Amino acid sequence: MSDNKPLTAKERMSKPRNEMPLFDAKERILNFNEVPVGFSMEQAQNEASRCIQCKKPECIQGCPVGINIPAFLKLVESGDVAGAAQKIRETNFLPAACGRVCPQDKQCEAVCIVGKKYDPVGIGNLERFVADYEREHNLPRQPKISPSTGKKVAIIGSGPAGLTCAYELRIRGHDVTVFEAFHRGGGVMVYGIPRFRLPLQIIDEDLKFLEEMGVKFVYNMIIGNILTLDELMEDEGFDAVFIGTGAGLPKMLGIPGENLNGVYSANEYLTRIYLMHANEFPDYTTPLFQGKKMGVIGAGNTAMDVMRTGIRLGADVTCYYRRSRDEAPARTEELEHAEQEFINFKWLSSPLEFIGNENNFVTGIKCAVMELSEPDDSGRRRPVPTGEEFIDEVDTVVFSLGCDVNPVIPNATNDLRVNKWGVIMVDETTCHTSKAGVFAGGDAVTGGSTVILAMGQAKNAAKHIHEYLAGRFDYKLDVPTDPEAPGIQWSFAKRKG
Ligand SMILES: Cc1cc2nc3c(=O)[nH]c(=O)nc-3n(C[C@H](O)[C@H](O)[C@H](O)COP(=O)(O)OP(=O)(O)OC[C@H]3O[C@@H](n4cnc5c(N)ncnc54)[C@H](O)[C@@H]3O)c2cc1C
Numbered sequence: 001m002s003d004n005k006p007l008t009a010k011e012r013m014s015k016p017r018n019e020m021p022l023f024d025a026k027e028r029i030l031n032f033n034e035v036p037v038g039f040s041m042e043q044a045q046n047e048a049s050r051c052i053q054c055k056k057p058e059c060i061q062g063c064p065v066g067i068n069i070p071a072f073l074k075l076v077e078s079g080d081v082a083g084a085a086q087k088i089r090e091t092n093f094l095p096a097a098c099g100r101v102c103p104q105d106k107q108c109e110a111v112c113i114v115g116k117k118y119d120p121v122g123i124g125n126l127e128r129f130v131a132d133y134e135r136e137h138n139l140p141r142q143p144k145i146s147p148s149t150g151k152k153v154a155i156i157g158s159g160p161a162g163l164t165c166a167y168e169l170r171i172r173g174h175d176v177t178v179f180e181a182f183h184r185g186g187g188v189m190v191y192g193i194p195r196f197r198l199p200l201q202i203i204d205e206d207l208k209f210l211e212e213m214g215v216k217f218v219y220n221m222i223i224g225n226i227l228t229l230d231e232l233m234e235d236e237g238f239d240a241v242f243i244g245t246g247a248g249l250p251k252m253l254g255i256p257g258e259n260l261n262g263v264y265s266a267n268e269y270l271t272r273i274y275l276m277h278a279n280e281f282p283d284y285t286t287p288l289f290q291g292k293k294m295g296v297i298g299a300g301n302t303a304m305d306v307m308r309t310g311i312r313l314g315a316d317v318t319c320y321y322r323r324s325r326d327e328a329p330a331r332t333e334e335l336e337h338a339e340q341e342f343i344n345f346k347w348l349s350s351p352l353e354f355i356g357n358e359n360n361f362v363t364g365i366k367c368a369v370m371e372l373s374e375p376d377d378s379g380r381r382r383p384v385p386t387g388e389e390f391i392d393e394v395d396t397v398v399f400s401l402g403c404d405v406n407p408v409i410p411n412a413t414n415d416l417r418v419n420k421w422g423v424i425m426v427d428e429t430t431c432h433t434s435k436a437g438v439f440a441g442g443d444a445v446t447g448g449s450t451v452i453l454a455m456g457q458a459k460n461a462a463k464h465i466h467e468y469l470a471g472r473f474d475y476k477l478d479v480p481t482d483p484e485a486p487g488i489q490w491s492f493a494k495r496k497g
Pocket of ligand 1: 101157185448
């Protein structure tokens, strides 16, 4: 094949996938630096050239914000990274974050046609490459902001849902104010997802960009407590509200010893470290008892983040999970990274009790040894006790069992409907809640989910808020009334609309 001859689809597909190199585990557990090294230009072009530019690209459908993936990959392949960045930015406000934390293996890459026979194109790694190139080369981001509409919108919460909604409404010419309970913005991307997966600088630049676009931020403002939703609309003159308050209320284990000193929920542990700098004592005075023998309950992505944080703070970390490795809910990549980083795993171990000393500090964890029986409703094999038990010595325990929606706003708002799990109920098409002019999206309406799904809903909500503000909101509202109705679980097709 001569150098100038275009590659055939078969030649493209059969090229080996370029995996993103990682820093060595022994080195990386000594700091909080990012673990993947990043692609070189050559690696990126080579990986992008594996895309066969399908006529009906399923990857676009697989992306909850509908990025034109083949188009941006083609631009990368040709070396036009600035063009690729612009292409991604047409639909995604947070590409550097999404390139790093999206579950691409379940979304765009899961439906990549190349992946039917070969390894799928590394779309996530390429998105990250483009976003980093844009940032490192100070490429201008020039959003076209429509003339002022004179309408005021309040966004509650500054996580990916709130920030995306703020961006989408600002470019449509609205006056947007984000109210955030904490002293800084970013939501879970800042106080949950660790720095070694998502550096802080990335989120800070996106926040600065929004400020430069004219979005206002009010921090330390708990809506539902300091100001109510009704006050925002009636006294403060907001024409519409978007609730993007996430799902930050930890589910508890309900076993003896849960209230001992040294036992934390994953949320509390990560927030103390990443938002309140507890690991930087005495420069910061946030208390955290970080022991040397740490037990972590659960094997989801958040548990992996907790364990990998603990090991960086010098603890010997063990994971306790009642099923086996095969059923662990964490993404394979996250689990593998944790394994590389010397975390111990005690599969088929279900905590029964935390044991404390006379000062009420945790000293041990008692577990039942489990075995797997028939599959349950989730399709995973059900763990049942074997009758055997064991006790391990620990001085810190973190449990990671998922989170519920915080009830502060619903409790303070009479006409805001929630289901029996506390999830804010919305009309699936428009994201409108049961309260006029109030929309919601992200984890607050799905329960704990993902950055990109929160963004997808926020984009959809913004589109309908815009319609509402323009007086074109004549849809038949369809907010569920059944308290047993689950949070919304949008399919890709629905999200596209
Ligand atoms: C440890 C951890 C790791 C994760 N890893 C990943 C990952 O790798 N990939 C992925 O896609 N997803 C991941 N997730 C999930 C993802 O972070 C969430 O799905 C996403 O952040 C939800 O976005 P959101 O904007 O709805 O809510 P959040 O990010 O939770 O933001 C909500 C914001 O609202 C604020 N707020 C809450 N109540 C009020 C109030 N009353 N008044 C004012 N402000 C309020 C909160 O302080 C917060 O800043 C992870 C979650 C956790 C906890």
